[in-house]
Amino acid sequence: MSYGEALVALSDPTRRAIVEALRDEPQPVGVLAGRFPISRPAISQHLRVLSDAGLVAADRAGTRRIYRLSPEGIGALRRYLDTLWDDALQAYAREAHALTEGDPDA
Amino acid sequence: MSYGEALVALSDPTRRAIVEALRDEPQPVGVLAGRFPISRPAISQHLRVLSDAGLVAADRAGTRRIYRLSPEGIGALRRYLDTLWDDALQAYAREAHALTEGDPDA
DNA sequence: CTGGAATGTAAGCCCTGACTTACGGTAAGT
DNA sequence: ACTTACCGTAAGTCAGGGCTTACATTCCAG
Secondary structure, three states: OOHHHHHHHHOOHHHHHHHHHHHHOOEEHHHHHHOOOOOHHHHHHHHHHHHHOOOEEEEEEOOEEEEEEOHHHHHHHHHHHHHHHHHHHHHHHHHHHHHHHOOOOO | OOHHHHHHHHOOHHHHHHHHHHHHOOEEHHHHHHOOOOOHHHHHHHHHHHHHOOOEEEEEEOOEEEEEEOHHHHHHHHHHHHHHHHHHHHHHHHHHHHHHHOOOOO
């Protein structure tokens, strides 16, 4: 049950933008920082949060660290939402049934 | 593209707990507030955020408001994560391919 | 129509977290 | 070995959001 960290990580718009940037291709921190109006350390801190949530991962290439999307955290979040989706549909179905049938409890 | 609001809404642990409580069955605000160690107005504020994100919806029953899960926001978030999942798998496949083949670019 | 129950809203406090600058550490180049 | 590039970490600042109390609103009961 680690989807909580992933949700916190993706709640920040800057971190979502970082994820969006990594959708195209893996990128080192410096290049990534160049795409945003904030400092490089701030990007590093965001990458730390995203990494802890299992949403991104880094591959070392000399002194550089190439970050890429990681299926780990994304998959966990996806599985959680799938079950939540099922429950939401059941609630919706009961609602529709109650309205058409006029049956308040069963 | 309203999954941003949903992510912000679900980033709070109390709001996630409210969603979990609503998975069992729709509940009025008062009953819902009884399950948490915070005040009732705080619950109302959380429900407001969840409602704006399309994660929950309310049905009026007299002076009560019965809240339930709503497929709207959950579905939007699910669709976004599906596409992100695909891109993450592609990145992972390229990574594995590069390692086994030793081909750094193509 | 008056009383009370159930809920949303307003104003204010306080703490978490996002950002900055400064610094430390590691790897490549000469 | 020295320098330079690239990156993570530490400490401090400041705005945003979650919580509370107080108030406004709506609906049913009598």
